[in-house]
Amino acid sequence: MKPLQKPNDPLSNFSLQVFHMNGLLMRSGDIITSSIGQSSARWQVLGRLGHGTQTVANIARDMGLARQSVQRIADALTKEGLAVYQDHAADRRTKIITITSKGAEVLNAIYVQYAQWNQHLMTKLNLEQLETIADALNKVGRVIEEEINSYLTDKNNVEVPNE
Amino acid sequence: MKPLQKPNDPLSNFSLQVFHMNGLLMRSGDIITSSIGQSSARWQVLGRLGHGTQTVANIARDMGLARQSVQRIADALTKEGLAVYQDHAADRRTKIITITSKGAEVLNAIYVQYAQWNQHLMTKLNLEQLETIADALNKVGRVIEEEINSYLTDKNNVEVPNE
DNA sequence: AAAATATTGACAGCATGCTGTCAAACTGGT
DNA sequence: ACCAGTTTGACAGCATGCTGTCAATATTTT
Known part of the structure; x- marks a missing residue:
């Protein structure tokens, strides 16, 4: 049988780097928000409320998350006032759902922390490099997204050929 | 009070792209593994077993995950034979923990699916671009990692100055 | 107007990550 | 050899993502 080798192709390496970076950014977000007793997920939702009043379903669509994921967080935010x-x-x-003044205070406090972190980090990072990576990720992402969709479509066509 | 504007700085844009890409890759992994009744997480752990016999704590260290996260998955894999x-x-x-022949079959089946997906996708993507992004992410990641660590160290020094 | 369809939030339950605590077993310094 | 500290796996519990089902309500089609 095949030796089950460790994958070492360009796509795998790329994926590993993305996963790693994702982890670092999530950790950063958690550090920023935890000092205020919140979390990255709460921050995201609270941020949307900061831009204006919304329904839960709307926010979920905007964020590309499942409706019920946002619902739970919104319920939690509400319970906490x-x-x-x-x-x-x-x-x-x-x-x-509307942000309260207490919520706005929390959001602002997070924002201050984030701005500090951002500012500090940007003294160590190359701005153009970040932009370049972001652009490239965007392009690659569009291709992958399309291929995922066409793959799913094909699969459906094969498995449910009639109709 | 501050208008709580939507963040639009380079670091935020970069982060959004990474999150998005992470989501796409995770979705790809789930598509690949779900046709075999597995998941990305199982695949990861099973893959480590494919490289040789390990203890759970070892695998967790290798993967950069919490010991107990891997433990649960390892228990599940064992329960499924x-x-x-x-x-x-x-x-x-x-x-x-050792992979069984059944496990090896599953892993191989996943590998075949992955190889197909990989091969197809690489006809649509630029290999050099992937490598360039991966390299750049790696460099940026090392900086962020260092800053996270020094931030945590500083914080500890402030909050727990004695001892 | 009536019927079929879609959307929404409530509720329940799963997967995967995390953490904390505990007892058993290992390790290292004396 | 002993004691202190570390490591490991079991167990329990939390957060955040997902899904599926249901009843109430909009919306669209006919």
């Missing part, structure tokens, strides 16, 4: 639900006159299913 | 624990003569605490 960082956000409030309000009835939505035009749609009795949905509640509108 | 893809791996077995064996007593370790030299250390009565630890069990040695």
Whole structure:
């Protein structure tokens, strides 16, 4: 049988680097937010509320997350008094979620921490390099996204050929 | 109060791209493994077993994960018959975990799927670009890692100055 | 207007990461 | 040889992502 070798192709190496960087950035986010008793996920959602009033389903779509993932976080934020639900006159299913002044304070505190970290880190990093990587990731990402989609489509066509 | 604007600095953009790419790669991994009834996490651990016999704590260290995260997956793999624990003569605490022939089959099946996906994707992607990004991520990652560590060290020095 | 379809939030449950605590076993310094 | 500290796996519990189902409500189609 095949020796089950450790993958060493360019795509695997690329993936490993992305995973590693993802871990570092998540850790950074957690460090920033944990000093304020929050988390990266809370920060993300709270940030959306900062841009204006939203429904949970809307935020989830914006963030590319499952509706229920955001729902749980929104519930938690509300329970902690960082956000409030309000009835939505035009749609009795949905509640509108709004940031409270306490939530805004927390968000601002996180922002200050983030700005500090950002500023410090940028003294050690090359701005153009970050931009270059971001652009390249964006391009590669679009290709991969397309291939994932076409793969899923093909698979469906094969497995559910009728209709 | 500050308007809580949407962050638009280079570091944030960079982070967003990394998160997005991470999501795409994770989704690819899940697609590959789900057709075999596995998951990316299982694949990772199973892959380590393919390189040789290990203890759980060892694998966790290698992968940069918490010991108990790997432990749960290893237990699951064992329960499914893809791996077995064996007593370790030299250390009565630890069990040695080994891939079974069934596990090797599964791993190989995943590998075939992955190789297909990899090969297809590489017809759409620029190899040099992937390598360039990987290198750049590696460099940036080392800087960020160092800054995270020095930040944590500083923080500890401030909060726990004695001893 | 009525019927079919889609969306939303509540509820429940899974996977994977994390942490903390504990007892057993190993290791190293004296 | 002993004692202090470390490592390991078991167990329990949390956070965040996911999914699926359901009833209430919008929305679209006919």
